[in-house]
Amino acid sequence: MIYISLKYYALVLITLLFYYAFPIKIRWIVLLAGNIAFYVAFYKTGWWIFLGTIFISFFAGLILSKLKGTAKKVMLIAGITGVTAPWLVIKNTNFVISEIMGRDPISFLVPLGISFYTLQLIGYMVDIYMERDLPEKNIAKFALFASFFPQLIQGPIPRYGQLQHQLVHGNRFSEEKTVKGFQQIIWGFFLKLVIADKAAIIVNTVFDNYPAYSGAYIWLASFLYSIQLYADFLACTTLARGVSGLFGIELAKNFEHPYYAISIKDFWRRWHISLSSWLRDYIYIPLGGNRKGKFRKYINLLITFLISGLWHGAGFKFIVWGLIHAIYQIIGDFTYDIREKIYGICKISDDSKKKKWIKMAGTFLLVNFAWIIFRAETLRKGVELIIDMTTEFNPWVILNNRIFTLGLEWKEIVILGLGIYVLHKVGKYQEDGRSVGERVYVQPLVFRWGVYLAAIVGIILFGTYGFGFDAQDFIYGGF
Incomplete structure (x- = not known):
């Protein structure tokens, strides 16, 4: 829960004060010092692994820019291997030892954000190889890019060409960017403390005490887990974007209302956008994408989502979860014409709201089933949960005192429901191309700061802190 701790925001405030106190040309040095202070403050072990991958990717980038042909390919493979090896060993060794060999797991030192910065550094080297970017020649400036602390732990995963100039050229103070960054921080706290952590209480009760619960209990917990995961991860990336905005640095959006998706393909355009686009640009397209026929396209999808599953975690459940999403898309491709004919027979037009809602509901259910596998302790338990929720009919447990x-009293359930409703309304507002933050920002000073203070007080009173619960760790912090 680093991103919602007082210690973290004390570091942000100190870094921010020094950042704008120094001349604009050397403000990048303040950011680099802030990165180092962040790592020292929150994770004093495993730093040498992170530092090693920074050196490998930096020098690989310099060498790649001077090579041609086979030597260049060999250098790229060597650089990717050097950067990926720590992640492979740390994240997957215990999977092999415990789940395949049946032995006791080993304890590893895990650097902060290893899954995220590994992809970031691989993307940098590939972009140099493809001559999309020139290599950074100053290792300190490169280290700043690799370790930018607001997005280090849970993304979004930045591209060198998108982020580096904002980091090293410095930014002048902008009231608009600062206020909008502050707005995002408030929204991030709301998502985390009012929605995600409250939903987690019911989710954990059901999933962690299976098979004491079945049928409608699992339906409820699975729906709430879908909401929890979205609100939790959106909170983290929103906080990252908000803190970056205080420094005048814009990070890419990582979510685009994924539960309004009308297909699994559309879902992955909206969910964890920086990862989805990374997998597309560095895995799917280099494999051939959809350029070599449908059979090859489907193989490429399976490989891409297999890698996505492995990235999310070591274990059969993550592999199956990734492959499920590939299979969803393959089946969707095969059945597209049949489904369109059914819509026609039922006289549901292409531009009707009914068709859109049917597609949204179907997509959400498919994603929700996959999330059950993702959340369950093991693949086997995930399958058992799905079987139990679809074979036992007991909807009355949702309507009575059970x-x-x-884990939540009725007042807390009401607040959770209202929080989800607010998330939905804000999402619909943004889906229409409008911005709540922009609308508040253009209001008179007294009104907008009244809104901010009311939001802060509401989060304190009605968030998990208000009810005495400990804030949960961010879910994606474990990946």
Whole structure:
């Protein structure tokens, strides 16, 4: 829960004060010092692994820019291997030892954000190889790019060409960027403390005490887990974007209302956009994409989502979760014409709201089933949960007092419901191309700061802190 700790925001405030106090040309040095202070403050072990991958990718980039042909390919493979090896060993060794060999797991020192910065550094080297970017020649400036602390732990995964100039050229103070960054920080706290951490209480009660719960309990917990995961991860990336905005640095959006998606393909355009685009640009397209026929396209999809599953975690459940999403898309491709004919027979037009809602509901259910595999302790338990929720009919447990035995009192459930409603309304507002933050920003000073203060007080009173619960760790912090 680093991103919602007082210690973290004390570091942000100190770095921010020094950043704008120094001349614009050397403000990047303040950011680099802030990165180092962040790592020292929150993770004093494993730093040498991170530092090693920075050196490998930096020098690989310099060498790649001077080579041609086979030597250049060999250098790229060597650089990717050097950067990926720590992640492979740390994240996957225990999977092999415990799940395949049946032995006791080994304890590893895990550098902060290793899954995220590994992809970031691979993308940098590939972009140099493809001559999309020139290599950074100053290792300190490159280290700044690799370790930018607001997005280091959970993304979004930046591209060198998108981020580096903002980091090293310095930014002048902008009231608009600062205020909008502050808005995003408030919204991030709301998502985390009012929605994600409250939903987590019911989710953990059901999933962690299976098979004491079945049927409608699992339906409820699975729907809430879908909401929890989205609100939790959106909170983290929103906080990262908000803190970056205080420094005048714009990070890419990582979500585009994924539960409004009308297909699995559309879902992955909207969910964890920086990862989805990374997999597309560095895995799917280099494999051939959809340029070599449908059979090859489907193989490429399976490989891409297999890698996505492995990135998310070591274990059969993550592999299956990734492959499920590939299979969803393959089946969707095969059945597209049949489904369109059914819509025609039922006289549901292409531009009707009914068709859109049917597609959205179907997509959400498919994603939700896959999330059950993702959340379950093991693949086997995930399958058992799905079987139990589809074979036992007991919807009355949601409508009587038994729902209050899952960890939340009725007032807390009401607040959670209102929080989800606010998330939905804001999402619909943004889906229409409008911005709540922009609308508040153009209001008179007294009104907008009244809104901010009311939001802060509401989060304190009605968030998890208000009810005495400990804030949960961010879910994607474990990947």
